[in-house]
Amino acid sequence: xxxxxxxxxxxxxxxxxxxxxxxxxxxxxxxxxxxxxxxxxxxxxxxxxxxxxxxxxxxxxxxxxxxxxxxxxxxxxxxxxxxxxxxxxxxxxxxxxxxxxxxxxxxxxxxx
Numbered sequence: 001x002x003x004x005x006x007x008x009x010x011x012x013x014x015x016x017x018x019x020x021x022x023x024x025x026x027x028x029x030x031x032x033x034x035x036x037x038x039x040x041x042x043x044x045x046x047x048x049x050x051x052x053x054x055x056x057x058x059x060x061x062x063x064x065x066x067x068x069x070x071x072x073x074x075x076x077x078x079x080x081x082x083x084x085x086x087x088x089x090x091x092x093x094x095x096x097x098x099x100x101x102x103x104x105x106x107x108x109x110x111x112x
Contacts, residue, residue: 003025003027003091003101003102004025005025005089005102005104007025008022008024008025008075008089008104008106009022009106010104010105010106010107011106011107011108011109012077012106012107012108012109013108013109013110013111014045014077014079014108014109014110014111015079015110015111015112016079016080016081016082016110016111016112017078017079018078018079019076019077019078019079020076020077021074021075021076021077022074022075022076022077023052023072023073023074023075024049024072024073024074024075024089026071026072026073027091027101028071028073030101031093031094032091032092032093032101033049033073033091033092033093033094034049034073034075034089034090034091035049035089035090035092035097036048036049036075036087036088036089036090036106037087037088037089037090038085038086038087039085039086039087039088039105040084040085040086041083041084041085041086042085042087043080043081043083043085044079044080044081044082044083044084044085044108044110045077045078045079045080045085045108045110046076046077046078046080047075047076047077047078047085047087047106047108048075048076049073049074049075049076049089050073050074050076051071051072051073051074052071052072052073052074053071054071075089075106077108079108079110080110081110082110082111082112083109083110084107084108084109084110085107085108085110086105086106086107086108087105087106087108088103088104088105088106089103089104089105089106090102090103091103
């Protein structure tokens, strides 16, 4: 499986208390989910993966469901303290986390 991580930022700069949400490429249909693993300075920011709301059916509630569309995975980064930290984003199956389909390194810089 080839996973395109080219749209993901490698560096995010925020001010203390600022938060940003980044959509992640979803491969939930293949049983894969993203996790954010701290590498250095985890106190600099809170970095987590959330499941977003599923898309609304075309034509509103009660309409035809979206075709093969899953709830999106979102990377949420909230700046906590001035500094620089690093995280590794991993896309893997929950029962096989040691063999990720993709990894992506992220640096978070927090300024005041």
